[in-house]
Structure formats: C-alpha cells, structure tokens
Amino acid sequence: MNPVFDLHCHSTASDGALTPTELIHRAGEQGVTTLSLTDHDTTAGLAEAQHSAKSVDIDLIPGIELSALWNHQCIHIVGLNINPQYPPLCKGIDELQSLRIERAEKIAGKLEKKKISGALEAVKRSVGKGMITRTHFAEFLLSHNHVSTLQEAFDRYLSRGKPAFVSTEWTATEDAVSWIRDSGGVAVLAHPLRYKLTASKMKRLLAEFKDMGGQGIEVVTGRSNPDEIRRSANYAKSFELSGSVGSDFHNPKNPWVELGRLAPLPSGINPVWELLAS
Ligand code: AMP
Ligand code: MN
Ligand code: MN
Ligand code: MN
Numbered sequence: 336m337n338p339v340f341d342l343h344c345h346s347t348a349s350d351g352a353l354t355p356t357e358l359i360h361r362a363g364e365q366g367v368t369t370l371s372l373t374d375h376d377t378t379a380g381l382a383e384a385q386h387s388a389k390s391v392d393i394d395l396i397p398g399i400e401l402s403a404l405w406n407h408q409c410i411h412i413v414g415l416n417i418n419p420q421y422p423p424l425c426k427g428i429d430e431l432q433s434l435r436i437e438r439a440e441k442i443a444g445k446l447e448k449k450k451i452s453g454a455l456e457a458v459k460r461s462v463g464k465g466m467i468t469r470t471h472f473a474e475f476l477l478s479h480n481h482v483s484t485l486q487e488a489f490d491r492y493l494s495r496g497k498p499a500f501v502s503t504e505w506t507a508t509e510d511a512v513s514w515i516r517d518s519g520g521v522a523v524l525a526h527p528l529r530y531k532l533t534a535s536k537m538k539r540l541l542a543e544f545k546d547m548g549g550q551g552i553e554v555v556t557g558r559s560n561p562d563e564i565r566r567s568a569n570y571a572k573s574f575e576l577s578g579s580v581g582s583d584f585h586n587p588k589n590p591w592v593e594l595g596r597l598a599p600l601p602s603g604i605n606p607v608w609e610l611l612a613s
Contacts, residue, residue: 340608341595342371342396343413343525343553343581347463348380349400350470352586355384358594361587363391367595369608371398371415371581376431377466378419396611399424400525402431402503403511405540408532410508411525413553413581414515416611421518427506432466438501439467445499446472446492451481469493470585512547521610523551523579527570528563541574551607554578554600557592568601578604 345351346358353361355372362370370393372384381397388395399414417424443455457479458471473488482488492499506514515522524544532540541552554567555578571578580597600606 336368337366338368339366339595340369340580340606341367341582341584341597342369342398342415342523342579342607343373343400343556344370344584344594345374345400346372346380346384347465348372348377349374349466350468350585352588355380356387358584359384359387359391359393359395362594363393365593365595367393369394369396370594371396371413373398373400373413373415373581375400375466375468376402376428376435378417378424378428379464379466381419398520399428399515401427401511401515402505403508404505405508405543406536408530409503409505410530410540412508412511412515412549413523413525413551413579414511414518414520415523415551415579415607417515417520418518421514424514424518427510427514431506434503434505435467438503439472441501442469442472442493442499445501446476449492449498451476451479453479472499508544509547512544512549516548521551521577521607522547522549523553523607524549524576525553525581526556526583527552527567537570538573541570541576545574545576549576550610551577551579553581554604555580555597557582557584557597559598561598564598564601568604571604577607577610579607 346355401412446454457475473485476482476488512522552571578600584594
C-alpha cells in the first residue's frame with residue numbers, strides 16, 4: 336500500500352465537525368495511512384483517535400496545533416509526535432484553555448454590543464468539553480442568520496479589526512516550540528502563507544523559529560496552489576526545514592478540503608515524517 340500522509344486535521348475536541356472516531360474512519364476511507372490529529376490547543380481527542388486507529392490500521396501520530404504569538408501576531412505551531420502527558424505541555428494547554436474561555440466571554444460581550452445576544456451560552460453548549468474557537472462563534476452567527484456564510488462571519492465580525500475581534504496573549508512562540516520539542520515532538524510552522532507577512536518578516540520568523548528548535552514547515556496544505564507550494568518549498572530549502580503535508584481538514588461540508596487529498600512534496604524537500612521516531 337502506498338503511504339499517504341496527512342499531518343494536520345481537527346476533530347470535535349476543537350473546531351472539527353467529526354469526532355475522533357469519525358475522523359479516523361473517514362481518513363481510512365480516503366486511503367490515508369499516517370494521520371496526525373492536531374486539534375487547537377488540546378490533546379483531548381488523541382486517546383479516542385488512537386483507539387480507533389488500531390481498528391482501521393492507520394498510523395496515528397499524536398499531534399496538536401498550538402496558538403502562539405510572534406511579533407504581536409498569532410501564528411500556529413503544529414507539534415507532531417508529542418507526548419500528551421509531558422507536564423509542561425499539559426500546563427501550557429491548561430493556560431491556553433483559560434485564555435480561550437476568557438476570550439470567548441469577551442467576544443460574546445462585543446457581540447452583545449452589536450445587539451447579538453446568547454452567543455456564549457450557545458457556543459458553550461455546542462463545544463461541550465472541547466476548546467472554544469472562533470469557528471464556533473462563526474457557526475452560531477450563521478445558524479442565527481446574522482450572516483449567510485462562515486466566511487462572512489469572519490469578515491464582518493471575527494477577524495482582526497472587526498467588531499468582535501479580541502486580541503489575545505497566546506503562548507510565546509519560543510515556549511510553544513519548547514513544549515513540543517521537550518516532550519519528544521517535532522515543531523512545524525503551520526500554513527506559513529496565511530499570516531500575510533512581508534518576505535522580510537517571513538524570513539525573520541523562519542530564522543527565529545529555527546533558532547528556537549523548529550524543524551519543519553508546512554509546504555503542502557489543503558488548499559495550496561502550485562505557486563504557493565513552490566514558495567513554501569523555497570522557504571523550506573533556504574532555512575533547511577523539513578516539509579510537512581497537512582490538509583487542515585475541519586468539516587466534510589467543505590468541498591475544497593479532504594483528508595489525505597494533498598499534492599506531493601516537491602523533490603529536494605526532506606519529508607518531516609523522516610524525523611518522526613516510530
Ligand atoms: P481561533 O484559534 O479560535 O482564533 O480560531 C481559528 C480558527 O478559525 C481557524 O483554525 C480556522 O479553522 C477558523 N478560521 C479563521 N479564519 C477563518 C476564515 N477567514 N474563514 C473561515 N474560518 C476561519
Ligand atoms: Mn480551526
Ligand atoms: Mn491553523
Ligand atoms: Mn488547523
């Protein structure tokens with residue numbers, strides 16, 4: 336069987352629509368052979384995913400996607416092959432969870448000012464024990480007809496500069512990288528082109544990320560076009576970072592992103608999975 340990697344996706348433990356078990360089954364149907372579940376700031380879905388992966392014969396890499404601050408901006412660091420029991424990582428996750436709850440209260444307060452009430456209760460109900468994300472607020476705004484698409488919820492309310500945006504003191508990038516590395520994992524810069532950094536800032540980020548112990552960069556993501564893959568691959572080469580591939584799958588209703596449906600890594604890029612000790 337050809338190996339098929341997908342090293343970035345989400346379950347109901349954060350803002351994914353599928354439970355870890357449903358996600359694993361879908362990954363199996365799509366021919367994925369190695370999957371990493373990388374929920375936002377939580378490892379709560381990993382035990383169930385690990386259990387289901389055995390019956391589907393998928394190699395599950397324990398992962399996480401940490402929200403981090405670099406140069407006053409939120410960036411995402413994917414941790415692959417982490418140890419979810421590593422105490423500093425667990426403590427960091429607890430802090431991020433509290434930050435997310437505080438932020439959710441503030442977002443709901445800002446929505447109240449726009450005469451949109453009941454968001455916090457609705458979001459808490461839909462999340463259950465999972466991590467509250469802006470996706471949950473977007474879904475609330477959509478289901479209550481305040482917007483007609485999820486994208487519109489971000490564009491009108493939730494994105495930076497919009498009325499319900501709340502800037503948050505996420506983990507320092509250095510700490511996020513250390514928690515991952517020291518737990519035995521590999522730190523990967525997620526979707527590098529989504530931060531809209533100038534070329535010089537991107538180079539600064541990559542140089543600093545590498546100095547901190549970062550080892551990988553996502554070269555292929557679910558919606559990358561050939562030009563984006565080329566640009567990300569060039570960053571990987573220039574900074575001697577391994578390349579990762581991950582769909583960032585959240586929801587089967589999104590027709591553009593599917594588990595395991597990813598372009599191959601360009602030649603000359605060291606695959607990040609070679610760093611993952613089995
Ligand atoms: P948070 O980490 O709570 O700020 O939520 C970030 C999540 O919101 C991302 O992981 C995406 O899943 C989703 N998201 C962010 N921006 C957009 C957007 N413009 N359109 C749709 N989803 C978005
Ligand atoms: Mn998300
Ligand atoms: Mn992300
Ligand atoms: Mn993600």
